[in-house]
Amino acid sequence: xxxxxxxxGQAHAVDVSPDTPLLWVLRDVLNLKGTKYGCGIGxxxxxxxxxxxxxxxxxxxxxxxxxxxxxxxxEGLSADGxxxxxxxxxxxxxxxxxxxxxxxxxxxxxxxAQTPKPTDxxxxxxxxxxxxxxxxxxxxxxxxxxxxxxxxxxxxxxRHAGRAGDGE
Amino acid sequence: xxMNRRAFLKVSSLAGGGMLLALYARPAAFAQGRPAGPPLxxxxxxxxxxxxxxxxxxxxxxxxxxVKTMLPMLIAEELDADWAHVAIEQTDFDDTKYAGQFAGxxxxxxxxxxxxxxVGAACRQMLVAAAAARWHVPASACTTTAARVHHRAxxxxxxxxxxxxxxxxxxxxxxxxxxxxxxxxxxxxGHTQRGCDVHAIVTGQPVFGIxxxxxxxLYAVYQKCPVFGGKVVSANVDAIRALPGVxxxxxxxxxxxxxxxxxxxxxxxxGVAIVADTWWQAQAARKKLQVTWDEGKGAAQSSEAFAQxxxxxxxxPPAHVLRHDGDTDAxxxxxxxxxxxxxxxxxxxxxPLEPQNCTAHYANxxxxxxxxxxxxxxxxxxxxxxxxxxxxxxxxxxLRAGGGFGRRLTNDYMVEAAxxxxxxxxxxxxVWAREDDMTNDYYRPGGFQYLKGGVDAAGxxxxxxxxxxxxxxxxxxxxxxxxxxxxxxxxxxxNFTLGxxxxxxxxxxxxxxxxxxxxxxFVIQSFLxxxxxxxxxxxxxxxxxxxxxxxxxxxxxxxxxxSRTFDAARMRGVLELVAEKSGWRHRTKQxxxxxxxxxxxxxxxxxxxVADVSVSADKRVKVHKVWVAVDxxxxxxxxxxxxxxxxxxxxxxxxxxxxxxITLEHGRVxxxxxxxxxxxxxxxxxxxxxxxxxxxxxxxxxxxEPALPPIIPAVCNAIFSATGTRIRTLPLVKSGxxxx
Ligand code: FES
Ligand code: FES
Numbered sequence: 077x078x079x080x081x082x083x084x085g086q087a088h089a090v091d092v093s094p095d096t097p098l099l100w101v102l103r104d105v106l107n108l109k110g111t112k113y114g115c116g117i118g119x120x121x122x123x124x125x126x127x128x129x130x131x132x133x134x135x136x137x138x139x140x141x142x143x144x145x146x147x148x149x150x151e152g153l154s155a156d157g158x159x160x161x162x163x164x165x166x167x168x169x170x171x172x173x174x175x176x177x178x179x180x181x182x183x184x185x186x187x188x189a190q191t192p193k194p195t196d197x198x199x200x201x202x203x204x205x206x207x208x209x210x211x212x213x214x215x216x217x218x219x220x221x222x223x224x225x226x227x228x229x230x231x232x233x234x235r236h237a238g239r240a241g242d243g244e
Numbered sequence: 245x246x247m248n249r250r251a252f253l254k255v256s257s258l259a260g261g262g263m264l265l266a267l268y269a270r271p272a273a274f275a276q277g278r279p280a281g282p283p284l285x286x287x288x289x290x291x292x293x294x295x296x297x298x299x300x301x302x303x304x305x306x307x308x309x310x311v312k313t314m315l316p317m318l319i320a321e322e323l324d325a326d327w328a329h330v331a332i333e334q335t336d337f338d339d340t341k342y343a344g345q346f347a348g349x350x351x352x353x354x355x356x357x358x359x360x361x362x363v364g365a366a367c368r369q370m371l372v373a374a375a376a377a378r379w380h381v382p383a384s385a386c387t388t389t390a391a392r393v394h395h396r397a398x399x400x401x402x403x404x405x406x407x408x409x410x411x412x413x414x415x416x417x418x419x420x421x422x423x424x425x426x427x428x429x430x431x432x433x434g435h436t437q438r439g440c441d442v443h444a445i446v447t448g449q450p451v452f453g454i455x456x457x458x459x460x461x462l463y464a465v466y467q468k469c470p471v472f473g474g475k476v477v478s479a480n481v482d483a484i485r486a487l488p489g490v491x492x493x494x495x496x497x498x499x500x501x502x503x504x505x506x507x508x509x510x511x512x513x514x515g516v517a518i519v520a521d522t523w524w525q526a527q528a529a530r531k532k533l534q535v536t537w538d539e540g541k542g543a544a545q546s547s548e549a550f551a552q553x554x555x556x557x558x559x560x561p562p563a564h565v566l567r568h569d570g571d572t573d574a575x576x577x578x579x580x581x582x583x584x585x586x587x588x589x590x591x592x593x594x595x596p597l598e599p600q601n602c603t604a605h606y607a608n609x610x611x612x613x614x615x616x617x618x619x620x621x622x623x624x625x626x627x628x629x630x631x632x633x634x635x636x637x638x639x640x641x642x643l644r645a646g647g648g649f650g651r652r653l654t655n656d657y658m659v660e661a662a663x664x665x666x667x668x669x670x671x672x673x674x675v676w677a678r679e680d681d682m683t684n685d686y687y688r689p690g691g692f693q694y695l696k697g698g699v700d701a702a703g704x705x706x707x708x709x710x711x712x713x714x715x716x717x718x719x720x721x722x723x724x725x726x727x728x729x730x731x732x733x734x735x736x737x738x739n740f741t742l743g744x745x746x747x748x749x750x751x752x753x754x755x756x757x758x759x760x761x762x763x764x765x766f767v768i769q770s771f772l773x774x775x776x777x778x779x780x781x782x783x784x785x786x787x788x789x790x791x792x793x794x795x796x797x798x799x800x801x802x803x804x805x806x807s808r809t810f811d812a813a814r815m816r817g818v819l820e821l822v823a824e825k826s827g828w829r830h831r832t833k834q835x836x837x838x839x840x841x842x843x844x845x846x847x848x849x850x851x852x853x854v855a856d857v858s859v860s861a862d863k864r865v866k867v868h869k870v871w872v873a874v875d876x877x878x879x880x881x882x883x884x885x886x887x888x889x890x891x892x893x894x895x896x897x898x899x900x901x902x903x904x905x906i907t908l909e910h911g912r913v914x915x916x917x918x919x920x921x922x923x924x925x926x927x928x929x930x931x932x933x934x935x936x937x938x939x940x941x942x943x944x945x946x947x948x949e950p951a952l953p954p955i956i957p958a959v960c961n962a963i964f965s966a967t968g969t970r971i972r973t974l975p976l977v978k979s980g981x982x983x984x
Contacts, residue, residue, distance in 0.1 A: 081850075083783075090520075092524075093488060093525075093528070094464065095528075096522075097524065100522065100523060100524035103523075104522045104523055104524065105464070105522065107454035107457065108448070108451070109448070109449075109450035109452075109454075109457075110447070110450075111448070112447020112452075112454075112597075112598070112646070113454070113599065113675075113678075114597045114598070114599070114918075115678045115917055115918050116677060116678055116917075117678075117917055117918075117919065117921050119917060119918040120597065120918055122597060133286075149448065150446075150447065151249075151447070151448045153447075153448075154447075155766050156447075157446055157447040162446040162447065162650025165442070165446045166438070166442050166443060166446055167444055169438040169439055169884055169885070169888070170309070171308075171439060171441075171445050171446075171647075172298055172308040172309075172647075172889065173307060173308025173453060173596070173597070173598070173644075173645060173646045173647045173889055173894055174308070174439075174441065174442075174445035174451075174452075174644070174646070175308075175596075175598045175647060176597050176646075177445055177446060177598045178445075178446075178448050180448060198616065199926070200488065200926055200927040203926050203929075204925045204926045204927040205925075206925075206926070207597065207918060207923045207925065208597075208923075208926075209596055209597040209647045209649075209896075209923060210308050210597075210647060210892045210896075211891060211892035211893070211894070211895030211896050211899075211924070211929070212888060212891070212892060213895060213924075213925075213926040213929040214891050214929065214930075214933060215888060215891070215933070217926065218565035243829055
C-alpha cells in the first residue's frame with residue numbers, strides 16, 4: 077500500500093504493507109540508518125524518533141499511524157550536527173559503542189524543547205526508557221545539562237573546562 | 245601484535261609527492277603475496293599526503309572499547325603528528341599486513357603499546373632525516389612538533405607534507421631499535437582525545453554493521469531450532485516463498501557438532517533461511533513459518549535439574565583436583581572459626597544492543613563480507629572451510645559494532661550469512677531479531693561453588709576449600725567454564741584445595757566481558773568477606789593481611805613472566821588507595837546503608853572498588869557512589885575514554901548483579917528479550933562513579949574488562965554490612981531485591 081510521510085521536512089511516498097513498523101520504513105525504504113533497531117518491543121528506545129515533535133518508539137508504530145504528523149529522525153535534527161544536543165554529546169564524548177545514542181539524543185532534544193532547564197529527576201524521567209548497553213548514563217546526564225546550557229546560549233560551562241578523567 | 249622479531253617496515257611513494265609507511269608483521273606472508281589477489285596495496289599504517297593530511301589506519305575491530313581512536317594515538321604520538329589534523333581509517337582484515345586483528349581479552353593495549361609507537365617513531369625519524377638532508381644539518385639538531393620538523397639554530401621549520409616525497413626514498417630504520425620518546429614529552433598519550441567517530445554517531449551516519457547496504461541487496465532472517473542443536477525435519481518453505489516480498493526460503497542442513505561438549509564456535513547450525521526485499525518482509529514471513537524439528541538431546545535440559553544435580557555432585561568428592569596445598573581438612577578441623585557457603589550464579593546473555601548481523605556477497609568462488617566480528621580472522625577461516633574455497637578468496641571488511649562484550653568473538657552470524665549469500669548469489673544482509681540474539685547466545689556459563697574456609701585464633705586465613713561444579717564431560721570443560729588453579733587467594737593460603745566436578749551441557753557457552761572473573765570475583769571476594777567477619781577483622785585489614793602473606797612457590801606461576809602473574813604489592817596499592825578515597829576508615833554506621841569493598845586481578849589489571857549502598861526494608865537497593873582504584877601500568881592512554889569505560893563496566897556489573905539470568909525449560913531459553921533479561925536503566929545507575937588512576941612503573945595494559953568483576957562482590961558485601969544478609973546467589977531478584 078502507498079503511504080505519504082513527511083520525514084525531516086521532506087515528503088515521501090512509500091509502498092509497504094500497512095503493518096510495517098515506521099522503524100523499518102525509515103531504515104530500509106528511506107535508507108535513513110541513524111534510527112536503530114535494538115529490541116522491537118518498546119524496551120530499549122534505540123528506535124526513538126519524533127512524531128509531531130513527540131518522542132515515540134518507531135518499532136511499535138505501524139506506518140499507517142505515522143502519516144498524520146511530521147517525523148524527525150536524528151539525521152533531521154540539524155543539517156550539520158549543530159543541534160545543541162548533538163554539540164553537547166560531541167563535547168562530552170558520550171558514546172562508547174554509540175549504538176543507543178541516536179535514540180538518547182532524540183529523547184534529550186524533545187526534553188529540552190519542553191523543559192529548557194531540566195533537573196536530574198527530569199532527565200531520569202525522560203531517559204530511563206532508553207537502554208545503553210555500554211552504560212554511558214552518567215555522561216548522557218551530563219550532556220543533557222550541557223545541551224540545555226548551549227540551547228540557552230551559554231557558550232562555556234566551567235564544569236567542562238577540563239574534562240573529568242583528564243586528571244593529570 | 246607483539247613486535248615480531250621478523251617484522252619490518254616498508255616505505256613507498258604516493259602519487260603527488262606523499263609517503264606511506266607499512267609495518268609488515270609476517271614477512272613470510274608478504275614474500276608469498278597472495279596468489280590470485282591484487283598486488284599488496286601499501287596502505288598499512290601511515291599515509292602522509294602531499295596536501296598535509298596524515299591518515300593513520302586503525303587495524304582492530306571497534307566494538308565500543310575505543311580502540312579505533314587509541315591505537316592511532318600511539319602512532320601519532322611518536323610521529324609527532326598534529327592530532328587535530330589526523331584522519332583515522334578502519335582497515336579491512338588482512339593478515340599479510342597486520343597481526344592480531346581481533347578484539348578480546350583486553351589485549352589491544354598490551355599487544356600494541358610497543359609496536360604502534362615504533363611505527364610512528366620510525367616514520368618520524370625518516371621525516372627528520374629528510375629535513376636534515378635538505379638543510380645540510382645533522383638530524384640530531386632537529387626537533388619535531390605538530391607535524392613539522394624544526395632546526396632551531398637556524399630558525400627553520402618545514403611541514404611533514406613537504407618532506408614526505410623525500411622521506412619515501414630514504415632507507416627505513418630498524419623498527420626494533422628506533423628510539424622512543426621520554427613519556428614526559430607526551431602530547432597525545434595521556435591526554436583525552438574524543439572518539440574518532442563521535443560526530444558520525446551523533447549525526448546518525450551509517451557506521452555500524454547493521455547499516456551496511458550494497459546495490460541490489462536482499463535481506464535475510466534465519467530461524468534455528470529453539471533447542472540448541474536441533475535439526476530441521478520439514479518446513480513449509482513453499483508457502484513462505486509465496487508471501488509478499490519473499491524471494492527465497494530454504495532449509496539449511498548445517499552440521500550439529502559431535503561429541504559431548506559443545507565446541508567454542510560450532511559453525512553453521514541447521515535452520516531455515518528466508519530472504520526478502522526488505523528485512524521486515526523476511527521477518528513478517530517468519531510468523532507463518534512452520535518447522536518440524538528434531539530437537540535432539542538438548543530438549544531434556546532444565547535449569548532446575550542442573551541445580552539439583554549440582555547439589556548432588558557437591559556431596560561427592562570432586563572429580564578433578566586442580567590444586568592442593570597443605571592439609572585443608574586438618575586445617576579446617578583445627579580452625580578457630582569456620583565458614584561454609586554454597587554460591588551460585590546463572591547463565592547470562594551478552595545482548596549487545598546491535599543484534600548480530602552480517603552482509604555478504606558471493607560470486608564466482610569469491611566472497612566479500614562486511615562484518616563487525618571481534619575475530620574477523622577466525623570468521624574468514626570458518627567461511628572458507630564452509631564454502632570450500634581458499635581463505636584468500638574471502639575478503640572481510642570490518643565495520644563498527646554496537647557493542648561486543650565477547651558476543652562477537654564467535655562467528656555464527658558470519659557463516660550463516662555466507663551460506664545464504666552463496667545460495668542466493670546476490671548481496672544479502674542477515675539481521676537477527678533480538679529474540680534470535682537472546683536465545684542463540686554463547687552464554688556466560690552459570691555455576692555452583694561450594695566453599696569452606698577457616699581462620700586461626702589470630703584471625704588469619706588458614707584454610708580454603710572450593711568444590712566448583714561446572715560444565716563439561718570427562719576432563720573437557722565447556723567454553724569459559726573453568727577456574728584457574730592460580731586464581732587468588734591460591735598460593736596465599738597455606739591449606740588450599742580446588743576441585744571441580746562437571747555436568748554435561750548441550751548449549752553454547754563463551755566468554756562474556758571479564759570471563760571467569762565476572763563470577764569468580766563475586767564468589768571469592770564475597771567469601772573472603774564472610775571470613776573477615778568470622779575472624780572479627782575489618783574487611784580491608786583482613787585483605788591487606790592476606791596480601792602481605794608470602795606466596796607459596798608454584799612451578800606454573802614461576803614459568804610465566806612476572807608481569808602476567810598476580811602481584812600482591814600492586815593490589816595492595818589500589819586497595820589502600822580506594823580505602824583512602826572512599827573514607828573507608830572513617831565510615832559511620834548507618835541503618836540500612838554501608839560501604840562494601842572488593843578487589844580483583846584480571847587481564848593484567850589491578851582493581852579495587854568500594855560501593856556505597858543503601859537497602860530499604862522492602863529490599864530496594866540504591867548504589868549511591870562507587871570508587872574504582874585502577875592500576876593498569878604507567879599510562880592511561882586516553883583518560884576520558886578510560887573513565888567512560890570504567891563507568892560502563894560498573895553499570896554493566898550492576899546489570900549482572902540485579903536481574904540478569906538465562907534459564908532453560910525443556911531445553912529452551914526462557915528469556916527472549918530485554919524485558920526479562922534487563923539492563924540497568926539511567927534512574928537505577930549509581931549517582932557517581934569515580935575512577936582513580938594509580939600509575940605504576942609497568943607497561944600499560946587493558947581496561948575494558950578488568951574494571952567489572954569487583955563491583956558485584958563490593959555491592960554484595962555492602963548489602964551484608966547494611967542488613968546482615970549475605971548474598972550467595974545471583975541475580976539479586978531471586979532473593980526479592982529490586983532497584984530503589
Ligand atoms: S527497537 Fe524500538 S524500543 Fe527497542
Ligand atoms: S553507547 Fe553502546 S549502547 Fe549506548
